[in-house]
Structure formats: C-alpha cells, structure tokens
Amino acid sequence: MRTDRRSLLKVALAAGAAGGTSFPHIWNRNADLAYAAKGELKVGVLYSLTGTTAIIESSLNHATLLAIEEINAAGGVNGMKLVPVVEDPESDPATFAQKARKLVLSDKCVSVFGSYTSASRKAVLPVFEKYKGLYWYPTLYEGRECSQNVIYTGAVPNQQQKDFIPWLVRNFGKKFYLIGSNYIYPKEENNVCKILLNQLGGEVVGEEYVPLGHSEFGSVIQKFKDTQPNVIFSTVVGDSVVALHRQYKAAGLDPAKMPMASLTTSEEEIAAMGGDFAAGHFTSAPYFMSTDTPENHKFVEAFQKRWGKDKVTHFVSEPAYFQVYLFKQAVEKLSADNIAPETIRKAAWGQEFRAPEGLVKIDPENAHTYLWPKIGQAQANGQFKIIEQVKEWVQPSPYWAYPGEVCTPSGLVEKKV
Amino acid sequence: MVEAFNQILNGLSIASILLLVSLGLAIIYGSMGVINLAHGDFLMLGAYAVWFLQSTFGIGLLPCLGLVFVIVGLVGWAIERTLIRHLYGRPLDTLLATWGIGIILQQAIRLSAGAELRYVKMPDYLINPINLFGTDISAYRLMIFGVTLALLVATYLLIFRSNFGMRLRAVTQNAEISRCFGINVSQVYALTFAYGAGLAGLAGALVSPLKSVSPDMGTGYVVDAFLVVVMGGVQSLFGTVASAGMLGQLSTWFAFVSNDTLARALVFSLVLVMIRFRPQGLFVTQVRRG
Known part of the structure; x- marks a missing residue:
C-alpha cells in the first residue's frame, strides 16, 4: 500500500479522535482513588x-x-x-x-x-x-x-475434629483407615486425626492418598476389607467422593458396621452420587442444609x-x-x-x-x-440428619497441631514449648 | 487367595471400562488417522444424554443406550461433515480442531445443563453386589463387562465380516484407489467417525452411574483412552483389547501393593519406556498405506 499525505492525515485524525475520548479518563483517575x-x-x-x-x-x-x-x-x-x-x-x-x-x-x-x-x-x-x-x-x-x-x-481442623473423632471412637471403635486425596489439606487433617487418636488409644490401620480426580477405588476397597477398620476417615475431595461412595456400596460394604466419616462430603456431592449411596455415612461440619x-x-x-x-x-x-x-x-x-x-x-x-x-x-x-460444629448423618433423601451439636461455639485454632506456634493479630509467633 | 481373585476381578473390571472408552478412539484413529481429542467430550455428551433422558422422561439407563448411541453418533456425523472432512491428511490441524470442538462441547453443556455434578441412577436390579465364588462383585460392573464384550464382537463383525467393513479396510489402505473402485470414501469416513463417536457416547452412558457426570468428565478418560491405544498399537483391534487388559491389571495390582498415586505414575512410566523402544505399539498389524 502506498502511503500518501492524505491517508496519513486520516490516520492522524482517527488517532486524535480516539485519544480524545480516552484521555479524560486518565485525568479523572484520581477521583477513583478513594475506595x-x-x-x-x-x-x-x-x-x-x-x-x-x-x-x-x-x-x-x-x-x-x-x-x-x-x-x-x-x-x-x-x-x-x-x-x-x-x-x-x-x-x-x-x-x-x-x-x-x-x-x-x-x-x-x-x-x-x-x-x-x-x-x-x-x-x-x-x-x-x-x-x-x-x-x-x-x-x-x-x-x-x-x-x-x-x-x-x-x-479449621480443631473445629471439625475435636468432638468428631472421640464421638466416632465411642460409637464405632478405635480402628481407623485414613483415606484422602493427595494434597496438603488431607495430610494436615490426618495429622490432627492421628494426634487425637493417639490420645484416645486409637489405631490407624491404613493411610492412603489417591490422585485428585481419581475414580477407581477397587484396590482401596479391597484394603478396607482386609484391614477391617471400624471407621473410614475420608478427606477425599471433588468428584472422587462420588466414585468412592458408589463403589463402596457396590462392593457390599455396610455403613452401619464400617461407616465413612468425612470432613468433605456435603449436600452438593450427595446430590451428584444419589442419596442411597451416601445414606448412613457421617460428616462433621458447622453447617448442614437441614440446620x-x-x-x-x-x-x-x-x-x-x-x-x-x-x-x-x-x-x-x-x-x-x-x-x-x-x-x-x-x-x-x-x-x-x-x-x-x-x-x-x-x-x-x-x-x-x-x-x-x-x-x-x-x-x-x-x-x-x-x-458451631455439628455431626450429621447422610439420609437417603440427600439431606443430613444432625445427630450431635456443640453446646457453645468453638474457637478457631489454626495451629492446633503445632503447639509451638500461635497466630496473633501481628502475624505468626513462635514460642518455646 | 480370595483376595487375589478379587484383585483379578477388579483388574478385569477396570480393563473393560478402559476398553469401552478407547474402542471408539481406536477405530477413528486407526482407520482414518484422525487423532480425536474431542473423544472424551463425546463420552461426556453420552453421559449427559442419559442424564437428560432419565431426568426428563424417566427412561431407565439400559433402554437409553440405543438412543444415546444414535444421538452422539449424529453429533459425530455432523462434526465430521462440517469440519473434520476438510482436514484429512493434516494430523496437526485435526488435533487442534478436535481439541477446539471438545472445548466448545464442554462449554455448551456447561451453559445449557449447568456446572454442577449430575446424578445418573443405576438400574435398581444392578445396585446390589453378586456373590461370585465367595467374593462380592458389583453387578453393574459385571454388566459393563458383558456390554463391552458385546460391543467388541459387534465391532469385529462390522470391520471384518461386513460389506461396510470391507470398504472401510480398503479406504484405510488406500483412499484414492478405493475411490477408483467406486467406493464412496467420504461416506465411509463420515460413518466411521459417527460410529466411533457413538461408541464414545455409549461408554459415557455406561460409566455415568459409577462416577459423576460433569462437563469436564471427559478429560481424564481421553488420557486413559490414548494410553490404551498408543500402547496397543494404532491399527490393531486385538492390540487395543490386549493393552486395555494389561493396563487394567497393572494399575490394580500396583495400587494394591503400593497406592493409587504411585500406581498411576508407574503405569505412565511403563508406557513411556514402552513407546521409547516400540513406538508403533505392542501389537502391529501390517497395513500398506498408499
């Protein structure tokens, strides 16, 4: 294309017009500075x-x-x-x-x-x-x-687990199988769970992490059958939750004898798996839809x-x-x-x-x-029946498993134990 | 002993699902040379089709299957007619195009059906486990095993015993010469693509009650399917079957001795090493390409 003076002028005019509309915005910026x-x-x-x-x-x-x-x-x-x-x-x-x-x-x-x-x-x-x-x-x-x-x-873990684990031990027994997705959240929760079990004289018969999005639980379920835990403590997340529950039931396991106790199974996952597959299992959380x-x-x-x-x-x-x-x-x-x-x-x-x-x-x-942590038991209609509820609210303690560390308004403080 | 038997059954069950999801891909890849990255999303469409038929018309899962095959097959046919047929012989472009189609399908489902997990009901009479030689096995998984076997036989008959299959094999060997003999090549391609898509749809329908239905459920499956096809050898139906069987057994046994995270990594590295030394896959059928 040949550039002559006329077309150059057009471009300049167009640029000027465009600039004209956008410039005031820049000058007005200061007015927006206040939130x-x-x-x-x-x-x-x-x-x-x-x-x-x-x-x-x-x-x-x-x-x-x-x-x-x-x-x-x-x-x-x-x-x-x-x-x-x-x-x-x-x-x-x-x-x-x-x-x-x-x-x-x-x-x-x-x-x-x-x-x-x-x-x-x-x-x-x-x-x-x-x-x-x-x-x-x-x-x-x-x-x-x-x-x-x-x-x-x-x-945080202390709010979900401090009453949940003792309740599970009282009602089902001391042998736990820990199953979680493979990332930081399940590992930290299981740390807390192990500390609590230790205090209660409980036993971890298996601890296993599956990849995120995992959907074949055949081998894991075989290990449940072999180790016969009283409680399956689950921190599996996402759609793996659905696969785990469905395959648990299809393998002929019974929630009345070996319930899954979860911190992550909510109404949303139950809606996706179908109430029949969740019925009888437990979740600890501060809120259920049935509150x-x-x-x-x-x-x-x-x-x-x-x-x-x-x-x-x-x-x-x-x-x-x-x-x-x-x-x-x-x-x-x-x-x-x-x-x-x-x-x-x-x-x-x-x-x-x-x-x-x-x-x-x-x-x-x-x-x-x-x-206000609660223990809920999943029902076939997809809702939780609230079985236990704390009498008063529970203070959050984000460093519960790490006695040497405290969170303060000015940041993390490490103290000598 | 019971344990080992149980693990073998687990492996067979995983293998049948692997075979189910990779069959469609293997056919499209093997006979048309199209690497269909939208395969997982055809599968997802199948799952959504079942969910839709079930939640709006109350049709049970098994009666849905035929309909799902037709619906997803039609979608596949339409996509082949409008897009894929312009891209034959350009593997990189089809790769990109089918990937794009996959994204479009996913977002279309997300916009129309919503992003939440959906629930497909398992037929009541298949929910309870069956006791087989002293071990409980899921009735539904047995059914999947049976259906996969049936589909395999049907596919075999279609390719090696039917008139259409003969034309397909001719086109696979040399499209130009086939055309000279009066075979309608573009029709053969369109039907093959539709058949592969329909199989993917069936697979999606069948796995939906085991897992969950969501717009991006196909992503994981497409990886598994490629693993099977690459390991088995691209053009060999037998290779696909054998490699699905091997991968199924390997992943359950690895998972049983160690854990699922490690098993996945081990299986992947095994396949990597394998394609380093046998890039054509484990089983190769001799095909002369024009």
Missing part, C-alpha cells in the same frame, strides 16, 4: 466458573452474589451500593493470582471474596500481601496459616428462589454467604473516607453475625471464625 466513590463500593468475587472445581465454586459465587444483592436491596452499606466485580479464575492457581492482581490494582476492590482450594488461596496470598488488599476465604481448610491480609470464615434456625430457613429459601429450586446449600456456600454480611458490618463502623482494606480488617475483628448455622464471630486474635 468509596460515587456512593459505590467495589468488591471482587473470585470463584471459578469453569475448570475442575467450577462445580462447587459456582455455588460459592451464587451465595456471594445473593448476599450482595440482599444487602443492596436493603439499602446498601451506610447508603453505599456494593458493586460486585466477578472474575472467573478457571480453577487454575496462576489465573487466580492474575485475576486477583486485576481486582486489587485496576478495579481497586476494597475486599475480594474468593477461593475454594488451598492451592488457589496460596496463589493469591502474595498479591494481597504485597498490595495490602483484603481477602475473605470461606472454605474449611487445613489451618497453619496466619496471613495479615485474609479473613478466614471456614472451619433448623430461622436464619437458615430464610437463607435456603432465598438461595433456591434466586438460583433454582433444585439447588442445595452446603458448608462452604454458607460461609461464602455470611462473610459478606460480616464485611458489611465491618465497613459500617468506618467513615466513608476511611474505608480501606486495612481499616476493614481491624474493624472486622470481633464482629458477630447471626449466620444460618448460629451466631458466629471473627476471632480478634487470628482472624479465623468461631463456628
């Missing part, structure tokens, strides 16, 4: 909508958006509307980090709600720590973390009305929901010009909220959450 601008408050919603964990994470996305919509419908936070910025990190830790950077730096989200897997949380941590953001993490996890930039609203509180009836009804009659709520979607309210309460304590991730974090300490599971509180020491 609360134009009566709006941006929050990030970072749950995978595609990829391997999309199944469970989309329910967390739904719970978060429901809470945001409810808060906005009720007048917002101190009159400010919450504006959710939804990103899809595609179940990939690297993408999580990249999207987190975008939410913190370019969207200027004052807080981000997100993550299901520990891998994705570990991937975004450096971002929030470097740029002083605030991350709200709803999932039960392995503990042993004490970030200055995260508020943890899911259960009988007025707050929960309201939550379940609102969730199904918004997202579909056949949807279930579970022990990760509930914290994903109530943590938005805790965020709201923290922000309400601050004046509009003082709203920033750091101030919100301080204001969140000690906040209490009547969640679907009961009254919860953010621990001012370690930024984890006081919760």
